[in-house]
Amino acid sequence: MDDGADLVTELHKSKKNIEKIIGGTEETTTGVVRLRSMAREGVLMYPIIAVNDASTKHFFDNRYGTGQSTLDGIIRATNLLIAGRTFVVCGYGWCGRGIAMRAKGFGANVVICEVNPLYALEAVMDGYNVMKISEAAKVGDIFITATGDINVLRREHFALMKDGVILANSGHFNVEISLPDLDSLAISKKEIRENVEEYKLQNGKRLYLLGEGRLVNLACAEGHPASVMDMSFANQALCVEHLVRHAKELSPQVYGVPKDIDEQVARLKLASMGITIDKLTAEQAKYITSWEEGT
Amino acid sequence: MDDGADLVTELHKSKKNIEKIIGGTEETTTGVVRLRSMAREGVLMYPIIAVNDASTKHFFDNRYGTGQSTLDGIIRATNLLIAGRTFVVCGYGWCGRGIAMRAKGFGANVVICEVNPLYALEAVMDGYNVMKISEAAKVGDIFITATGDINVLRREHFALMKDGVILANSGHFNVEISLPDLDSLAISKKEIRENVEEYKLQNGKRLYLLGEGRLVNLACAEGHPASVMDMSFANQALCVEHLVRHAKELSPQVYGVPKDIDEQVARLKLASMGITIDKLTAEQAKYITSWEEGT
C-alpha cells in the first residue's frame, strides 16, 4: 500500500525482492499519475489498484477531507478570520474544489487559478473569480496550493504579493511553494508563532509560510478526520483482498477499484449513518438499461 | 444527431437506409444509457459519439443549465417562493445535483432520493437530507424527478403527500411521474393556472402537476439558456466533423468525445468570457508526468 508512489519508485529502482510482489495499491492522485506514467513506459512490474480513483475515496477524502482539514490547518496555525479575505486556491481538482467550497463556506472571497480549461470553466460557473496566478498574486490575502506539481508559487509571484499574506500548501510534499525562491528573496526569516514563519523580503513586504510549506492539514492540524479516512481504508483492505484472489489474472497495469467494492463501501457507510435509500423496482431496472422501451 | 436515442431506435427498428449512415452523436444521458445497452447487445449498427459525456456538455448543460431552468420553470408556472419550502429532488446525477444546488441557492430545504449508494453518500456529504421517496413524500412541498427512469413518483407516494404539493419532472419524457396512477387516484382534475393542473384525490388532498409532467424547463420556461447550449452544440459540430474524418476507423460502439475537442470548446468558452488562465511551465509539465522526480 503506497501513498505518493514513493515506495513503488524505491522498489523499482532497487529491484530488491520485487519479483515476490503480487500487486499494490495507491492512495493519492499524485501517486496514480506517476504510476500511470510508469505503466505507459512499460517499466511497472506488478499490477496496482488505484484506490485513489474509487468514488468512495477521491470524492470524499480529497474533497470533503482535504477541504475541511486544510481550513482547519490554516486556522489553527494563524487564528485568522476567514470571512472577508481573498483566498486564492491554485488547482481546481478534487482537493482544490473541496478547499474552495469550504473557504467560501467560511465567508472568503475565493479566487481560483487553473491550467486545465475544463476545470477553470467549472470554477467560473461555480461563481469563483478565475485568473492567472500573476493576477491573483496582487490581490490575495491567503494562498493555498493543491496541484500535485512543483513551483506553483515562485519568485515572480512572491514579488507581487501584498504585505502580510499567508502561504500554505495542501498538495503533495513541500514543493508546490518554491522554498528556494522564498529563501533567496528574503532578508530575514523567523518563526513568529508555532508553524508560522515570517519571511521579510527585500521589498519590505512580509510573507507568512505555514508548516514549512508541507501539507498544512498534516503539519498544522490532525490530517483528515477518521470519518473520511474510514472509506479510504475500507477500499484499501478490500482491494488487497481482491489482489490476493485475482492478481494472477492481471497484467502490470494501473487498475481502477472494482465497482462492486466501491459500492459496498458506500452502502456500509450509509448504513453506519443510519440512512436508508431506495432500490429500483424490477420495472425500473429493466427500463433504464433497455433501448426498446421509451415513448 | 440524436436527443434521447429515439431517432437511433427508430432507424434500428425500420433499418431503412441504415447502411448509408456513417456515424451519429447523442445529446442526453438517457440516450447514452440506451445506446450503450444496444452496443452491449451487439445490435448497434454504426459508431456513436456520446456528446453528452463531454465534460463541456454534461458538467455544464446538465448541471448549470438544467439547474437554473428547472427552478425557472417551477417559478414561472407557480410564482411560489422557494425559500423555506421542502424541495424533494429524485435523482442525484448531474441534473439532480444542479437542481438541488439551485434550490438550495434559493433558500429551499432540499431532500435527495437516490438508488445509487455513491451518489446518495455524496448528497449526504453535501449537506442534504437523504431519505427514501416514501419518507420524503410525507414532508415535501415541491417534488422534482430527474432520474431518466419511469414511475419514480407513483400511486404509493401520491397517497402519502400533503395537501397542496407541487409535482414536476426534469428528467426524460413524461414518464417519471406516473400519470396513469395520478389519474386513477383523482376524483377531479382542472387547470388552475397555465401549466398547473390540480388533481383532487379521493383522500381530499390536492396535488398540482406542472407542464403535464413533461420537462418542466421546456414546458414552463424556455429550456436551457443559450450560453450553456453553445458548448453542447460546439461539441456536436466538432464531433460530426470528427466522424466525417474518422468514422471508417471506428467500430459500431459508443465513443466518448475526443479530449482535444472537449478542451478546445472549454478554451473557446473561457476566451469568450474574457478569462485567461495559466499554462504549465516546461518544468511543471515534465514533473507532473514523471515518476522518477519527486522528493
Added chain:
Amino acid sequence: MDDGADLVTELHKSKKNIEKIIGGTEETTTGVVRLRSMAREGVLMYPIIAVNDASTKHFFDNRYGTGQSTLDGIIRATNLLIAGRTFVVCGYGWCGRGIAMRAKGFGANVVICEVNPLYALEAVMDGYNVMKISEAAKVGDIFITATGDINVLRREHFALMKDGVILANSGHFNVEISLPDLDSLAISKKEIRENVEEYKLQNGKRLYLLGEGRLVNLACAEGHPASVMDMSFANQALCVEHLVRHAKELSPQVYGVPKDIDEQVARLKLASMGITIDKLTAEQAKYITSWEEGT
C-alpha cells in the same frame, strides 16, 4: 395604506379632506424614509405606522421576496445563464442583500457597491467583492440597482461598461438608472426581445435595459410571490385595526409596528407551514430577564 408615500405626499400637498384621516400605513423603505423626513420637518398631519419596519415585513418581503423575484425578472426577460456572470448589486440594504444572496445561489460572481460603511463591511464579510461603481462598471455583466435613490448608474458608468451588459432596477420607480443619460449617450435604441431594449452607444458598445428601468420583478415577472406578501398584508390589516383603536392616543409621527402584531404574524405563518417551536420554561423566562441570577 400607501406604497412609496405618494398618496401621503399628494394628500399633504392638496390638503383635501386631510383632517378626516385618523392615520395611515406605509409599505416600503423608501416611503418610510420620506415620511420620517416629513415628521422631522413637522409637516406630517396624522400618525403613520411603518409596516415596512415590521420584522415580518422587511426581513421577508424585501429580502426573500425581492431576492427571488428580481432574479426571476432578469431570467424571464433575458433567459441568460446566471452562473459564471459578474453580477453587480448597487445597494446592500435588505433588498440588495436578498438579491445578492440569490444571485450567488445561482452561481454568479457577485460584486457589491454601497455608500454605507457598515453595510459595505457586512458585504465584505459575507464574501462578496466590494468596490466603487466606477470599478464595478468595468467588470460587470449584469447590473441591478436597489438603493431607493436616483442616478445610481449614470453617464460616467455607462461609458466604462463592456459590450453586451444588462441593466436592471429593483429599487423604487425608474430613477435609479439614469434614462436621460442613457438616451443622450445612445445613437440607436430598439426592443430586441420583450422587455429588453438595446442601447447602442457612440463608443460602439451595446447596453441592454430591462423593463424600461422600472422594477424588474414587476415589469418582467409577477412581483413578489403570494407566500411572502401574505405577511405584509397581515401586518397592514392588523395595523389598520390598531389605528382604529388607538389613533387618538398617537401624535403625527412615524411609528413602528407593535411588537405583538409582528409576533402574531410570525406565529400564524409558522403554523401555516406546519412548524412547531419551543417555548421558554418558567425558569428560563425568569433567568433571561433577571440580573441577579447567573454564575
Added chain:
Amino acid sequence: MDDGADLVTELHKSKKNIEKIIGGTEETTTGVVRLRSMAREGVLMYPIIAVNDASTKHFFDNRYGTGQSTLDGIIRATNLLIAGRTFVVCGYGWCGRGIAMRAKGFGANVVICEVNPLYALEAVMDGYNVMKISEAAKVGDIFITATGDINVLRREHFALMKDGVILANSGHFNVEISLPDLDSLAISKKEIRENVEEYKLQNGKRLYLLGEGRLVNLACAEGHPASVMDMSFANQALCVEHLVRHAKELSPQVYGVPKDIDEQVARLKLASMGITIDKLTAEQAKYITSWEEGT
C-alpha cells in the same frame, strides 16, 4: 468595561465606591439584557453604553467571530468531519446564525431550535430545518447552544439522543447544557481526549461533552480571531472616550453606541482592508431625505 454584566452586578451588590464611577460599557448580548433589566427596575446607578449593540460589534463579533470559532473549537476538540452530520443549533440570534451559516458552509445538515417566532421564521426562510428541541434531540449528531439562557439541553433531551452525539455550548457561562442533569443520568464519566468527556448513560448511550460545557471557542480553541475583536475594542475605546466627555449629561440608563462612532469604526476597518466605497452625490443625498421629490 464589562463582559456579561458580572462586574456591574458585583458593584451594585457591594456598592463599594460605586458613586465614583461615571459610566460603563458592556461587551455581550447577555450582559445587555441583564443591564436593561436593572435599568427598568430603577436600580442601575450609572449610564452604560451597550457596546454589544454597535453594528460593528454584534454583526461581526457575534456572527462571523462566534460562527468561525465555534466550528474551530468543535473541530479541534474532536477532529470530526462536519460534512454530512446533522448539526443542531439552539438559538438563532446573531451567534446562532453565525454558527448555522458556518456549519452549513462546512457541509452539515443544520437544524435550528428557537423560541422567538420571528427568528424561527427567518431560519425557515434561510433553508434550515426548524423544530422543537425534543424532535431535534432524536436526529442530531452535534448539538450547540447559543441562547444566553439556562438548561436549554436537559434531562428530557439527553434521554432521547442517539449514541455518540457531541454536546457543546457557545452561549454564556456553562449553564446552557444542564451539567447536573447530565451527571445524574450518567453511570460513568471519563475524559477520552483533551476537552472531550464521555458520559455513559443508564440507557447505554454515550454523550460527549466538549470543554465542560463552557464556551467551546474559548475552552477548545483560541476564542475570536483578532481581526474581529479589533472592531469590538475600537468601539470600547471610543465609547469610554465618549463617556469621559458626556457622562454628566447622561442618566443611569443603557445607551446604544453613538452612530458616528459605529461608522467611524467601519470606515477604519474598510480602509485597513484596502477597500474604497462610493459616496452619495449632493443630488442623491438631497433626494434620499426629501419627501417632495420623486415621481
